[in-house]
Amino acid sequence: MKDKKIRIVLFILIIIAGIYYFSNSKGSLSLRNSSFAIDSPEDITKIVISVKDKDLILEKESDHWKVNNKYMATQKNIENLLLALSRIDVLSPVSKIEKEQVASILRADGVAIEVFKNNRSLKNYFVSKPEMNNEKTYMMMLKSSEPFIVQIPSFKGLVARFFIVDENYWRNKTVFDYLPQNIKEIEVNYPEYPSKSFRAMNYNDGTFAIQKLSDNSYLGDFNVDKLARYFTYFQRIVFDDVVRDLNQSTIDSVLHSNPFCIITxxxxxxxINKISVYRKPSQNKFDEFGQKANFDYDRAYASFNDNKDLIIIQYYIFDPLFKEIDYFR
Structure with a gap:
């Protein structure tokens, strides 16, 4: 009788131990499959965001980030992404009814995210696209079939909207951003009007010089205050956007045309930073005064540092830079 009781107790203990083991294993597996957040975002050195036909690579280089190894990244956008990566939290598992369908969509049409510290992969998972669900964001580890609904605490928007594959969103739009004392030389060249073109030098000892580009002679008498002030205009000068509504043939035609102005x-x-500015045809035949509009008076095309991308600039930002040599007399 006593042996029978002992066997019963042992049997119960084995069952309890089995339940604990399997539930704990399942819990650990679930935890691994839902651990999307990066504990130390400062360790991140590379982020790859991929869709079917496109990869976007954000990579840290010393104190700045680059986009696809071509452009400087907008620091604020990078900071927002790093913060999001560190705060992703699971709201709930996907229901059993939807689980298989959501997992299938994520594998077939999700955004693949891989986060690196140096060359070591820290996280690798799928994120739903915003159009999949405008109220929820789904995430699933690469080697898992268990999707979750995620959130960022205190953030009301979609987590999915942080993972943007368009490089123009991440690209820094700065053209010039200099403190005046850090500028050595400014060249403003009007190819069709050499007599208006000039080169301005800052010797950083309180003295300046202006040189005519037409014959390389120096201007003997000029307004020093105007020239000193001109060197302060090259701060926070940005372009508006990358041209998206023209075909490549038209873009090439613009880039091979004669620029209105080249500022170096x-x-x-x-x-050295250089921008070449091209007149943009006006969409309206007449301006607000009823006069014939020869070009768009608000925006112009431009290329930056001889890049093949055609960008758009706004005159109200660049107008202070479009000085002619006579302005300083």
Whole structure:
């Protein structure tokens, strides 16, 4: 009788141990499959965002980030993404009824995210596209079939909207951003009007010089205050957007045409930035005064540092830079 009781107790203990083991294993597996957040976002050195036909690579280089190894990234957008990666939280598992369908959609049409520390992969998972559900974001680990609904605490928008594959969203739109004392030389060239073109030098000892581009002679008498002030205009100068509504043939035609103005800035370290500006045809035949509009008076086309991308600039931002040599007399 006593042996029978002992066997019963042992049997019960084995069952309890089995339940604990399997439930704990399942819990650990579930935890691994839902651990989307990065504990130390400062360790992240590369983020790859991929859809079927396109990869976007954000990579850290010393104190800045680059987009597809071509452009400087907008720091604020990077900071927002890193913060999101560190705060992703599981709201709930996907219901059993929807689980298989959601997992299938994520594998076939989700956004693949891989996060690296140096060359080591930290996380690799799928994120739903915003159009999949405008109220929920689904995520699933790459090697899992268990999707989850996720959130970012205190953030009311879709988590999915942080994972954008368009490089123009991440691209820094800065053209010029210099403190005046960091500029060595500014060249403003009007190819069709050489007599209006000039080169301005800042010797950083309180003295300046202006050189005519037409014959390389120096202007003997000029307004020093105007020239000193001109060097302060090259801060927070940005372009508006990348041209998206023209075919490549038209873009190439613009880039091979004669620019209206070319502005080149060299800093005290010898680094050079250059923008070539092209007149943009007006969509309206007449301006607000009823006069014939020869070109768009609000926007122009441009290329930056001889890049093949055609960008759009706004005159109200760039107008202070479009000075002619006579302005300084």
């Amino acid at each position: 800035v060299e800093d005290i370290k010898g680094s």
